[in-house]
């Protein structure tokens with residue numbers, strides 16, 4: 084797949100991209116990261132570790148320089164994290180003198196403000212009204228957590244705030260599942276709303292917000308597990324159910340698009356007039372197991388074909404499938420002969 088192709092044959096380029104396993108997997112990861120902010124950090128680590136393992140192997144095999152680009156990208160991420168972290172700590176220190184907590188409500192101007200926090204099951208959003216430097220009302224705009232926590236812990240805390248007219252630390256919540264995180268998210272949402280009513284409230288830099296938003300996301304929660312489970316299910320369905328065709332009795336996929344990508348990657352490329360390993364796939368599909376067994380001696384087992392094939396076929400996998408199918412065929416024949424002589 085070459086980028087000049089994108090210019091003169093965009094549809095062919097896209098089709099090739101869809102048929103490339105690495106690009107499909109990257110698309111699943113990006114979509115999951117976009118939909119579920121809480122999974123971003125885990126996905127980033129998965130991508131870096133996967134690319135690291137693949138490219139270190141490439142480096143050991145043929146001195147490929149890709150691993151150095153990855154190392155440079157990781158170094159940039161570490162530097163970016165350091166800069167963003169420094170900004171966040173600096174701004175947090177400045178915010179102490181502008182905090183809307185307790186008597187800090189005197190800094191908040193009259194108005195209605197919206198704020199968000201992270202609860203046990205996702206984002207909590209509130210709307211807070213301030214009149215004459217007192218909190219006069221709090222409305223819940225978004226709340227995905229347990230209703231029992233909303234009706235007990237959150238309701239009690241809201242009553243307390245409205246009685247005092249200001250934000251004070253809540254008492255320890257009861258041991259409802261996730262109630263601590265829910266209450267923390269609620270408190271953070273109110274604090275976020277009140278801070279919008281304070282003139283010159285220190286703000287994080289655009290860079291640190293973009294960096295944490297893009298690469299770290301929100302703290303992993305229940306939604307993270309759901310997101311990763313969805314990703315895994317989609318991956319399994321598309322890669323191993325819809326994309327593949329199993330050879331009966333072997334449990335192995337021998338589907339093939341005849342794209343010849345594997346031939347380009349294979350150091351052998353051709354043996355006895357058969358393109359490697361694409362020809363092995365074709366012969367196996369035709370049931371020519373003995374021929375595949377003969378040709379198997381040319382495969383050096385380097386695994387390059389598996390890394391390139393859009394559906395994960397590899398020479399060793401196909402050879403192994405042919406050996407298993409040949410043995411099964413032989414056993415069936417022997418059984419038939421035994422039945423015939425009985």
Ligand code: SF4
Nearest residue numbers: 349382385386388398
């Ligand atoms: S594993 Fe075998 S078939 Fe695959 S690229 Fe290496 S030599 Fe070729």
Ligand code: SF4
Nearest residue numbers: 339340342343345392
């Ligand atoms: S086995 Fe080779 S020809 Fe067949 S789909 Fe995979 S890369 Fe393409």
